[in-house]
């Protein structure tokens with residue numbers, strides 16, 4: 629899985645950083661950026677939570693095939 633943040637939609641509320649602090653950080657512009665790529669499998673659920681909770685719908689998951697069954 630890869631993840632992208634659309635900085636135009638990010639409003640800097642940091643919910644993604646709270647959900648996955650090793651994956652997201654806030655840059656000097658107050659926008660979230662991805663700090664870890666590719667995303668390790670054990671962090672996929674945390675990234676999905678971040679994407680779901682993002683108030684700006686700014687987090688895009690690429691190549692996410694959903695939770696392992």
Ligand code: SF4
Pocket residue numbers: 633637638639640641642643644645659660678681682683684685686687
């Ligand atoms: S949760 Fe969404 S809006 Fe908030 S900082 Fe992260 S990417 Fe930006």
